[in-house]
Amino acid sequence: MDSTWNILRFLLLTATLSAQTFDIALNEGRVIDPESGLDAIRSVGIQGGKIRRISNKPLQAKTVIDAKGLVIAPGFIDLHSHGQTPENYRYKARDGVTTALEMEIGVFPVAAWYDERKGKALVNYGATVSHPIARMKVLGDTGSWLPRDKAIATIATPEQHRATLENLRVGMREGGLGVGFGIGYVPGCNQQEILEAFGVAAEFKRPGFVHTRDGRAKMVESLQEVIANAAVTGAPLHIVHIQASSGAKHIDAALKMVDGARAHGLDVTMEAYPYTAGQTQIESSIFDPGWQDRLNADYKDLVWVKTGERLTKETFDKYRKIGGSIVTFTNTEETVDKAIGHPQVMIASDGMIYDGQGHPRGAGTYARILAEYVRKRKTIRLSDAIAKMSLLPAKRLEAFTPSMRTKGRVRVGADADLALFDLEKVQDVATYERPSQYSEGIPHVLVDGKFAVRDGKIVEGALPGQPILAGR
Numbered sequence: 001m002d003s004t005w006n007i008l009r010f011l012l013l014t015a016t017l018s019a020q021t022f023d024i025a026l027n028e029g030r031v032i033d034p035e036s037g038l039d040a041i042r043s044v045g046i047q048g049g050k051i052r053r054i055s056n057k058p059l060q061a062k063t064v065i066d067a068k069g070l071v072i073a074p075g076f077i078d079l080h081s082h083g084q085t086p087e088n089y090r091y092k093a094r095d096g097v098t099t100a101l102e103m104e105i106g107v108f109p110v111a112a113w114y115d116e117r118k119g120k121a122l123v124n125y126g127a128t129v130s131h132p133i134a135r136m137k138v139l140g141d142t143g144s145w146l147p148r149d150k151a152i153a154t155i156a157t158p159e160q161h162r163a164t165l166e167n168l169r170v171g172m173r174e175g176g177l178g179v180g181f182g183i184g185y186v187p188g189c190n191q192q193e194i195l196e197a198f199g200v201a202a203e204f205k206r207p208g209f210v211h212t213r214d215g216r217a218k219m220v221e222s223l224q225e226v227i228a229n230a231a232v233t234g235a236p237l238h239i240v241h242i243q244a245s246s247g248a249k250h251i252d253a254a255l256k257m258v259d260g261a262r263a264h265g266l267d268v269t270m271e272a273y274p275y276t277a278g279q280t281q282i283e284s285s286i287f288d289p290g291w292q293d294r295l296n297a298d299y300k301d302l303v304w305v306k307t308g309e310r311l312t313k314e315t316f317d318k319y320r321k322i323g324g325s326i327v328t329f330t331n332t333e334e335t336v337d338k339a340i341g342h343p344q345v346m347i348a349s350d351g352m353i354y355d356g357q358g359h360p361r362g363a364g365t366y367a368r369i370l371a372e373y374v375r376k377r378k379t380i381r382l383s384d385a386i387a388k389m390s391l392l393p394a395k396r397l398e399a400f401t402p403s404m405r406t407k408g409r410v411r412v413g414a415d416a417d418l419a420l421f422d423l424e425k426v427q428d429v430a431t432y433e434r435p436s437q438y439s440e441g442i443p444h445v446l447v448d449g450k451f452a453v454r455d456g457k458i459v460e461g462a463l464p465g466q467p468i469l470a471g472r
Contacts, residue, residue: 022047023449025059029067029420033410034074034387044072046416049449054412065444067420071382074390074408075417075445076347076366079103079209079271080240083352083362089122089465091353091363093445093452094438095428096389096419099124099407099468103209104240104350105145106130106180108137110171114467121465122452124417126401128180128209129171131164131197135186138163145281146185148323152285153188161193168200175469177401178206178238183213183226185284191225198229206400206470207236207267212245217294219250220257227261227268236267238396241350243272243339247296248332255342262344269396271348272339274368276331277432278350279305279359282316283323295330303327305357308433327359327432340369341379346392356436364428367439371427382423400470416449 022045031042031054038054045053045061053059075098081088084102092100106128107113117125132147138160141151156164168179179201183194201208208230212222222245230237239245239258246254261268280286282302292298302311305325309315319326339345347369351362366389373379380388394408406415419442426441445453450464 020045020053020060022052022059022061024063024065024416024446025061026065026067026072026418026420026444027058029070029072031072031410032383032386034383034391035409036411037383038410039383042072043067044410044418046446046449049416050406051410051412051414051416054410065420070420070422070443072410073386073419073421074410074414075099075419075447076389077101077393077408078349078351078365079238079346079393079396080273080348080350081352082350083354083358084117084125084127085354086120086122087355088351088353088362089125090458091436091438092123093447093458094442095364095366096421096439096442096445097123097366098417098419098445098447098452099126101125101177101468102127102180103177103238104180104211105132105182106176106209108133108167108171110174110176114175114469117465118467120463122458122463123447123465124468125465126177126468128178129168129174129176130180131168132180132182132186134167134171135164135189137167146182146284148283151186151188155188155190156193161196164193165196165200168197169203172200172204172206172470176206177397177468177470178236179208181208181210184211184286187213187285187288194225195229195232198233198235202233202235204400204470205236207238207396209238209240211240214294219246219254223254223257227257227266230261230266230268237269239268239270240348241273241278242270242345243331243335244278246335247330248335249296251335251338255338258344269344269346269392271346272336273348273350273361273365274336274340274373275359275361276333276336277327277329277359278331279325279327279352279361281323282320282326287320295328297328297330301329303329303432305359325358337377337379340373343384344392345388346396347385347389348393353436358435360428360430360432360435362430363435363437364430364439367426367442368428370421370423371441375423375426397468401468402471403466403468416446418444418446420444
């Protein structure tokens with residue numbers, strides 16, 4: 001009798017699940033979950049912003065998407081997205097990104113920054129508290145984002161340094177995702193200042209996201225500084241754009257240093273973007289005298305974003321007085337390939353586009369990884385690429401950001417932040433000449449269980465993005 005009853009209960013449960021109607025069903029796509037290793041044809045049922053079922057049979061729903069021929073992957077998580085505007089969020093969504101975070105430079109004040117975006121974002125958003133901006137506020141620097149004058153070379157007084165550290169603590173208490181360090185932009189900030197700022201990150205058990213001090217010119221010393229700071233304070237460390245910070249001459253040594261730190265128990269991670277050119281502000285300290293040797297570059301390697309012109313000494317001097325964005329061709333394909341191919345290197349864009357102008361990484365980073373490094377070059381496997389773009393960034397944050405524990409995965413109970421793409425058609429379209437072009441081959445993107453992109457188009461009026469905050 002008990003056996004018969006158990007069989008009846010099983011059949012009843014099966015019938016109930018089969019008949020269940022979800023908000024959205026993504027039927028018969030290739031589900032790739034980087035956490036469990038699942039790579040199989042499955043249907044995904046979404047209800048209330050969550051993945052509620054993964055089935056080997058089609059599911060019923062109010063909205064049904066035929067996902068045959070498409071990969072169903074976790075939405076991509078960009079840890080280094082400077083563009084935090086509606087314009088930039090649209091490029092992100094079309095590139096498969098569901099969470100865009102400003103972690104390198106960060107923001108200040110933190111609470112006000114989050115309030116400005118509440119209920120107004122197409123994708124999830126978040127930021128660290130900015131050490132450069134916190135310092136700029138104390139020293140009275142006139143820069144709006146990166147230091148332009150007083151915060152560049154000035155050595156802070158003890159009172160100014162304490163005020164900067166307190167600014168960082170305020171931002172952390174407001175939910176900042178760590179401390180953002182642009183050490184290369186504040187050369188006057190001595191090693192003791194940086195060490196004590198790392199101490200603030202350690203107080204809250206959150207990482208320092210670091211643009212190192214001297215980059216490729218003094219790569220070993222620059223990496224030693226931040227790795228030592230992590231070891232001394234106990235703060236987790238994330239090194240941004242490792243390929244740009246090391247350059248072609250030192251990429252092997254840089255990767256080896258980080259591997260060594262990790263092997264000896266330090267919590268150190270790193271990221272890279274898949275382009276040979278970078279982008280920064282021409283008025284910043286990066287281009288103080290001696291920049292040619294530091295960057296192993298010359299005027300011809302710089303492009304003024306507003307016009308697309310290659311610079312000369314005359315135009316360099318002219319635009320440096322004005323201030324603005326430039327693209328810097330200072331790396332090699334081999335260097336980028338080594339960084340992208342390293343198993344622990346995450347993918348992040350370092351991107352921003354304003355009024356259609358910028359760098360192609362602001363629009364095409366994630367499609368480029370899939371098209372160039374997975375499909376064409378076969379530098380990395382598809383499952384590894386997806387992990388680098390979703391699971392690894394989520395795991396970098398999940399120890400202190402509860403919401404990240406349910407992102408970067410395709411499993412029951414996870415957030416329905418998903419990117420659906422055609423591996424044979426996905427393609428970055430953005431170029432240096434025309435950076436403001438949407439990626440192709442990513443027809444559907446869901447954020448919090450709602451369509452941000454459907455049938456290859458932005459869903460107008462959709463604002464499903466949620467704030468990503470550290471635990472209070």
